Amino acid sequence: MEEDQTRRRRPRSDGRKNRERLLETARSAFGSGEIDIPLDEIARRTGVGIGTLYRHFANRDALIEAVYRDELNRLAAAATHLAGTQPPVAALRAWLNLFVDYIATKQVIAPALNSLLGGTDAIYADSRTVLTAAIDGLVARAMESGDIRPDIEPVDLLCALGGVSNYATGPGWETRAKRLVDVLIAGSRPEG
Amino acid sequence: MEEDQTRRRRPRSDGRKNRERLLETARSAFGSGEIDIPLDEIARRTGVGIGTLYRHFANRDALIEAVYRDELNRLAAAATHLAGTQPPVAALRAWLNLFVDYIATKQVIAPALNSLLGGTDAIYADSRTVLTAAIDGLVARAMESGDIRPDIEPVDLLCALGGVSNYATGPGWETRAKRLVDVLIAGSRPEG
DNA sequence: TTTATATACGGAGCATCCATCCGTTTAACA
DNA sequence: TGTTAAACGGATGGATGCTCCGTATATAAA
Structure with a gap:
């Protein structure tokens, strides 16, 4: 039947x-x-x-992905909210700092960033879309307003922060990551 | 006897x-x-x-470390050479680009960067010293000449580049990493 | 309620890989 | 040439990821 x-x-x-x-x-x-x-x-x-x-x-990554899917969605929602309430660069800066906080509290996400940011793993396809859409939107807004160089690849900002989180462990980690947020934003402004 | x-x-x-x-x-x-x-x-x-x-x-890391010890030393020697022949910021930029090239050709180093840049693994102690000495020297020189903010943590520059190398795979990788070199240096200049 | 069946359960078991242990072999030295 | 420290090699143990398949049960139809 x-x-x-x-x-x-x-x-x-x-x-x-x-x-x-x-x-x-x-x-x-x-x-x-x-x-x-x-x-x-x-x-x-x-x-x-x-x-x-x-x-x-299906495997460990799939479990991790499921655990953090909700929180990633919340992170993405924060991007939308910030974009609606703050000037472009301030919104971008605030969200990058949120991203750092997020990694800091969810240490398991650091290894998973591999598949999340750059991997070809289909498991992460959805979450990757959500995350890149968030950062792309914030950066695009800052580019339109002329506050950010147009040749920046938005995801690279996350990769850089992920690198510090991944390689630099220990107590001072978060401070260093947030200083890097400043460096990244300052370095992303139009030249001259 | x-x-x-x-x-x-x-x-x-x-x-x-x-x-x-x-x-x-x-x-x-x-x-x-x-x-x-x-x-x-x-x-x-x-x-x-x-x-x-x-x-x-002793283990996998020890083998990797041995394989790349020579090349890391060569990378460090390049830092000394650049510091003696180029202005501070140019030397730093050139060396960071070398660092990107180095990771690009030796992809195995990317996972090992974990222990190399931030780990507490004694196996990497020597190589870590060599590498941090190289970047510290270049950055210190640029700080003295006033071209770089004094609150930058030099190793974080490497962590950021390592992050892009680690997370962003695929053809355009090297270009993105080198653009990040520009962003990092621009963002590390003194404010105002 | 009863029956049929798709769905879920559980865990033994296979495969992979890291790392150790120890009896055997061999190069260095006197 | 004999002695011995050093090196060899691979069987083995342990940890972990993942599969397979016989059993149990919730759901839907009769």
């Missing part, structure tokens, strides 16, 4: 629930610094089998 | 030779893009046992 492909059986309740519980376990583990926690351990803490984890998330 | 510790038996010829051959295999593999090649495979291609590889190199 094969129905039309478009009309599918409703997702099973236990499936949705386990997915949510896995996400919650991962979020908690990542948030407390256990960025290298084995996937088996996440499954164990959730109280499900490893097979269940893999049915919901 | 314990001699003085300072007078030791000469290193065995097969030992030195195998070490060199392992380095050569690794250099060749890394250079052709096989940056994730298993250590077993490097041993196999060299025609030695895995135990031999590990006697010469």
Whole structure:
């Protein structure tokens, strides 16, 4: 009794629930610094089998992506809001600082930035679109107003900040990253 | 028959030779893009046992470090040379571009930048010293001449470039990194 | 309510890779 | 040439990612 492909059986309740519980376990583990926690351990803490984890998330990156998808969306929303309430350069600066804060609190995102900013991994395609759209919009606005050179590649600003976050660990990290925001913006102004 | 510790038996010829051959295999593999090649495979291609590889190199990072130690030294020497023959900012710019070239040709160095620029790994202590001394010297010179703000952390420039190299892959990569060199230098000039 | 079946579950098990250990071999030195 | 420190090699253990498939169950139809 094969129905039309478009009309599918409703997702099973236990499936949705386990997915949510896995996400919650991962979020908690990542948030407390256990960025290298084995996937088996996440499954164990959730109280499900490893097979269940893999049915919901194809691999580690997919899990990370799912954990941070919401927050990335919020970051993107902040860009829209800033663009509507602040002058171009101020908005860009504020958002870049937000980006630094975001990485600072979500350390697990740093390794994932690889796939997020530059990778070809299809898993991150959506999040990448969201993130690049945010920075592109802010930079484009600043270019139109003439405050930023027109030959800047917006994503490179994020790459640079990601580099400092990735390579420079330790206490002074955030300060250095925010100083780099200043340098980047100053260096992106039109010459002369 | 314990001699003085300072007078030791000469290193065995097969030992030195195998070490060199392992380095050569690794250099060749890394250079052709096989940056994730298993250590077993490097041993196999060299025609030695895995135990031999590990006697010469404590782990993967140690091997990478050995492969690139010479070239890092050459990069550092270039900094000294540039400092002696060019005005401060020109020297800094030229060296940062060299740094980009260096990463571009030795892609394996990108993952290793982690330990190199910011890690606490003792293996990289020497190379890190060499590299930071090079950039510190160039930046200090430009600060003295008043061409660069005094609050810049020199290594952060390398971190930023490393970020672009790490996250932004693909054909246009080098161009983007070199444009970032311009942005970084422009943004590092004194305000006003 | 009963039945049929798509969907989800669980975890044993395979594959990969890093790193160690230890019995055997060999080059250096007297 | 004999002694011995140094090097060899690969079996092995441990960690982790991911798959496979028999079992269980929620959902929808009868």
